[in-house]
Amino acid sequence: MLSVHNLHASIDGKPILKGLSLDVPAGEVHAIMGPNGAGKSTLSYVLTGRDGYEVTAGSASLDGEDLLALSPDARAAKGVFLSFQYPLEIPGVPALTFVRAAMNAQRKARGEPEVTAPEFLKRARATVAALKMDFDMLRRGLNVGFSGGEKKRMEIFQMAMLEPRFLILDETDSGLDIDALRIVSEGVNALRSPGRAMLVITHYQRLLDYIRPDRVHVLAGGRIVASGGPELALELERSGYDRYGEAA
Amino acid sequence: MNAVARASAWMTGAALPNRRDEAFRWTDMARVMKALPPASAPAMAPGWPGPFHGLADREVVFVNGFETGPDLLVLGDERVAARFISDTVSSAHMARLKVQVAAGCKAVLLESYEGRGEAYFANTVIEIELAAGARLERVVVLDEPETAVSVSTAEVRLGRGAHFAQFVAAAGARLQRHETHLVHPGQGASVRMDGAYLVAGARHADITTVVEHVGVEGETSQLVKGVAADQGRGVFQGRIVVAHGADKTDARMRHDALLLSDRAEVDAKPELEIYADDVACAHGNTVGALDENALFYAQARGLPAAEARAMLTRAFLAEAGDRIEDEAVREAARHWVEERLEAIAS
Numbered sequence: 001m002l003s004v005h006n007l008h009a010s011i012d013g014k015p016i017l018k019g020l021s022l023d024v025p026a027g028e029v030h031a032i033m034g035p036n037g038a039g040k041s042t043l044s045y046v047l048t049g050r051d052g053y054e055v056t057a058g059s060a061s062l063d064g065e066d067l068l069a070l071s072p073d074a075r076a077a078k079g080v081f082l083s084f085q086y087p088l089e090i091p092g093v094p095a096l097t098f099v100r101a102a103m104n105a106q107r108k109a110r111g112e113p114e115v116t117a118p119e120f121l122k123r124a125r126a127t128v129a130a131l132k133m134d135f136d137m138l139r140r141g142l143n144v145g146f147s148g149g150e151k152k153r154m155e156i157f158q159m160a161m162l163e164p165r166f167l168i169l170d171e172t173d174s175g176l177d178i179d180a181l182r183i184v185s186e187g188v189n190a191l192r193s194p195g196r197a198m199l200v201i202t203h204y205q206r207l208l209d210y211i212r213p214d215r216v217h218v219l220a221g222g223r224i225v226a227s228g229g230p231e232l233a234l235e236l237e238r239s240g241y242d243r244y245g246e247a248a
Numbered sequence: 249m250n251a252v253a254r255a256s257a258w259m260t261g262a263a264l265p266n267r268r269d270e271a272f273r274w275t276d277m278a279r280v281m282k283a284l285p286p287a288s289a290p291a292m293a294p295g296w297p298g299p300f301h302g303l304a305d306r307e308v309v310f311v312n313g314f315e316t317g318p319d320l321l322v323l324g325d326e327r328v329a330a331r332f333i334s335d336t337v338s339s340a341h342m343a344r345l346k347v348q349v350a351a352g353c354k355a356v357l358l359e360s361y362e363g364r365g366e367a368y369f370a371n372t373v374i375e376i377e378l379a380a381g382a383r384l385e386r387v388v389v390l391d392e393p394e395t396a397v398s399v400s401t402a403e404v405r406l407g408r409g410a411h412f413a414q415f416v417a418a419a420g421a422r423l424q425r426h427e428t429h430l431v432h433p434g435q436g437a438s439v440r441m442d443g444a445y446l447v448a449g450a451r452h453a454d455i456t457t458v459v460e461h462v463g464v465e466g467e468t469s470q471l472v473k474g475v476a477a478d479q480g481r482g483v484f485q486g487r488i489v490v491a492h493g494a495d496k497t498d499a500r501m502r503h504d505a506l507l508l509s510d511r512a513e514v515d516a517k518p519e520l521e522i523y524a525d526d527v528a529c530a531h532g533n534t535v536g537a538l539d540e541n542a543l544f545y546a547q548a549r550g551l552p553a554a555e556a557r558a559m560l561t562r563a564f565l566a567e568a569g570d571r572i573e574d575e576a577v578r579e580a581a582r583h584w585v586e587e588r589l590e591a592i593a594s
Contacts, residue, residue: 048548051540076550088545092563092570098549101559106550141563158549 001026001197002047002166007058009046016042018222019058024166024215027194031208031233032201034219035241040201041085043219044170047199048082049075062166076102077109079165083155083172090142095154096124098142099161106162127160131187148175156187167191167198173207185210205237220244251429251458252373255401258284259342259371274483274515275425275454280397285369288312288341294333299389299584300358303576304329313341313370320346323355323384327577332361332372334396340369351379351407356387356574361400363392363421374402378410387577388416388426389584394451396421404430406437415572416443417581419588420451420480427456434463434494441470442568444585447480447512448592454483461494461524468498473568474505475561476512477592484516486531492523501531506538506564508557508592538564562589 002024009017016039024030034040046053047060049072060067067075090098104114128135131153143151152172159167169188173181188211192198200211208216208230216232217224218241225244226232258264265271266278291311307329309316321328332343349355361370370392378384392398398421406412410433416426432439445453459468474482488499505514518531538560546556565585572578 050544050548071553072544072547073550073552073556076548082548084545084548088539088542090542090546090560090563092566093559098546098559101555102546102549102551105552105555109550109552162549 002060002062002199004060005058007046007060008056009042010054010056011042011052015056016222017046020219020223022217022224024197024199026197028214029192029198029200029211030215030217031213032199032217032219033203033205033233033236036203038219039222040219041170044082044168044201047168048072048080073105074109076164077106080168081159081162081164081166082168083152083159083170085171085174087143087151087155089144091144093142094140095138095142095157099124099158102158103162123161127157130190131157131160132183133157149177149180152176152184153180156184160187160191165196167196169198169200171202172200173202173204181207181210205233208233218244250403251401251427252375252403255371255373255399256342256344259340271456271485275423275452277397277399277423280423281369285338285340288336288339288368290314291335294331294335294362296362298329298331298360298362299391300329300360300577300580303327303580304358307331308345309333310343310345312336312339313343315343319344321348323347323349323357324353325355327356327358327574329358329360332359332370334361334363334365334368334370334392334398336365336368338367340371342371342373345372345374347374347376349378349382349384352381354383356385356577358577359386359388361388361390361392361398363396363398365396366393367395368397370396370398372398372400374400376402376404378404378406378412380407381409382407383411384413385573385577386412386414387572387581388414389581390416390418390424390426390453391584392419392421392424394421394449397423399425399427401427402429404428406431406433406439408433409436411438413440413573414442415569415581416455417569417585418443418445418453418455420445420447420453423452423454425454425456429458430460432459432461432463432466432468434461434466434497436465437463438467439469440571441468442571443472444474444565444568445482446475446565446585446588446592447482448477450479452481452483454485456483456485458487458489459499460489460491461497461499462491463494465496466494466498468500470501471568471571472503473565474503474514475508475565475589475592476505476514477508479509479511481512482514484514484518486517487519487521488529489521490524490527490529494524495526497524497527497529499527499529503533504564505535506561507535508538508561558589562586565589
C-alpha cells in the first residue's frame with residue numbers, strides 16, 4: 001500500500017523531514033507518535049501535496065504509483081484522505097454540497113459515473129446516523145460555528161462517505177472529549193478492512209486505546225527512530241520522548 | 249441639490265462629475281465622457297427575456313429612455329418588473345421612474361438594466377416612496393456591455409413602520425454606478441441594503457449607498473460582497489448617518505471583497521457618521537484573496553484547483569443574495585450571479 005523511502009522535505013528551505021522511511025501494508029493500521037515539532041504534520045501535508053512543502057529527496061508511492069508527482073486532488077482520487085488536525089470552515093457551502101462535489105470530482109477523475117442525488121442522500125443519512133450526528137448539520141456551512149468535536153466528527157463523516165483506501169488521521173483526538181473520542185474511533189474502526197490502510201498521527205497514546213494499531217513508529221528529528229508493536233505506545237506514555245534525545 | 253436632481257442635470261448641460269468630486273472620486277465620469285453623446289433614438293421593445301422572466305405580475309419597459317408604460321407605478325401586493333433597456337450605440341438617454349407602495353402592501357420591484365448596444369450613456373433616476381406599513385423588496389440586476397457608461401440614482405423615502413430591502417447585483421461596465429439615498433424615519437421602520445458585484449476584464453462597478461437615520465429606533469443592515477478579477481475594479485461607498493436625536497439606532501454595515509488577480513482593484517469607503525448618543529452601530533470591511541488553507545482543504549478532498557476556487561468564490565458571493573426574502577426572486581438573482589461568475593472563471 002503506502003511506501004515511503006528516504007523522504008526529505010523542507011519548508012522555506014528549512015529541512016523538516018530528514019530521510020523518513022515507512023511501509024504501511026494494506027489492511028494495517030500504523031501509528032506515528034512523536035514530540036511536537038518532529039515533523040508529524042509535515043509528513044501528512046507532504047503525502048497529500050500541500051503547497052510550500054518541498055520534497056528534496058526520496059519517494060512516496062501508493063501501490064507502486066508515485067504520489068509526489070500528483071496534484072492534491074489527483075491523490076484524493078487515488079484514495080488518499082487526510083483527516084485534518086484543524087478542519088477548515090467553509091462558509092456558504094453546506095457539507096452535503098461539499099462532499100457530493102468532492103465525491104463526483106473523484107469519480108470523474110477515475111472515469112466512474114456520478115453519484116445520483118437519492119443514492120447520495122441515502123448514504124449520507126445512514127452515515128450520519130452511525131456517527132450520531134444531526135442531519136441538519138450537513139445543511140449548514142461546512143464546519144461553520146462547529147465545536148472542535150463536531151469538526152472532527154464531520155471529518156470522519158467525509159471519510160466514511162468518500163471511502164478512501166489510504167487514511168491519514170492527523171491528531172484526530174485533539175479537542176475531543178471522551179464520548180466524542182469513542183464515537184469517532186468507532187467510525188474509524190468501521191472503516192478498517194483488508195483493502196485499506198491507515199496512518200494515525202498522534203502525540204498521545206490515548207487515541208490508540210480506541211484505534212488499536214498494528215505497528216507504532218516514533219518520529220523524531222524528521223526520521224523514524226524506533227518501530228514496534230502496540231506496546232511501544234504504552235512505553236512512550238510511561239517514559240516520554242526524552243530517550244530519543246538529540247533526534248527529538 | 250439632491251442626488252436625483254444632480255443626475256438629471258447632466259442631461260441638460262451640467263458638468264459631469266470627476267474624481268475631484270468626493271462622491272465620484274473612484275468613478276470619474278468626466279474622464280470617460282469628454283462630452284455628452286447625442287440623444288438616443290427610440291428602439292424596438294426587447295425580444296429577449298430579462299433576468300426576472302416569468303416572475304412579474306406586470307412590467308414597465310423603458311427602451312433608450314422611452315417608456316412603454318406609466319412612469320408612475322403604484323404597487324399593491326404584487327411583483328412588478330421595471331426593465332431599463334439600452335439598445336443603442338454611442339448615444340445618451342435618461343429614464344425616470346416613480347414608484348409608490350400603497351399603505352400596508354407588500355411588493356417586490358424587479359429592476360433590470362439590460363444593455364445590448366455599445367458605448368452608450370444610460371442615466372436612470374428613480375424615486376421610491378413607501379407608505380405607512382408598506383414593505384418593498386427591490387432587487388436590481390445590472391447587466392450591461394463593457395463599453396457602456398451607466399448610472400442609476402435612487403431616492404427612497406419610508407413611511408412609518410415601513411420595511412425596505414434592497415439587493416443589487418452588478419457586473420460592471422466601462423463605468424457602472426448604482427447609487428441609493430434613503431432617509432430612515434426609525435420608529436419601527438427597517439432597512440436592508442445589500443449588494444454583490446463581480447467585475448472582470450476592464451469592468452468597473454460602483455455600489456454607493458447613503459442611509460440617513462433621522463428618527464429613533466431605526467434598524468439598518470447592510471451586506472455587500474464583491475469579486476474582482478483581471479483588471480476589474482469594484483467600488484463600494486457605504487455611508488450611514490445617525491442624526492442628532494436618532495437614539496437607539498441599530499445599524500450594521502459589512503463589505504467583503506475578493507481579489508482574484510494581482511491587477512484587480514477594490515476601493516471601499518465604509519462610513520459611519522454618528523451624532524446621536526445611544527446607538528448600536530458597527531461596520532466591517534475586508535479585501536483579500538481566497539483563503540489558501542480552505543483551497544487546499546477542498547483540493548485534498550478531491551476537487552481540482554479551478555473547481556475549488558469556483559466553489560469558494562460562489563459561496564463567498566452568495567451570502568448577500570441569500571438574504572433576499574422572496575424565494576423565487578432569490579433563485580433568479582442567484583442564477584444570474586452564478587452565470588456571470590462562470591463567465592469570469594472560464
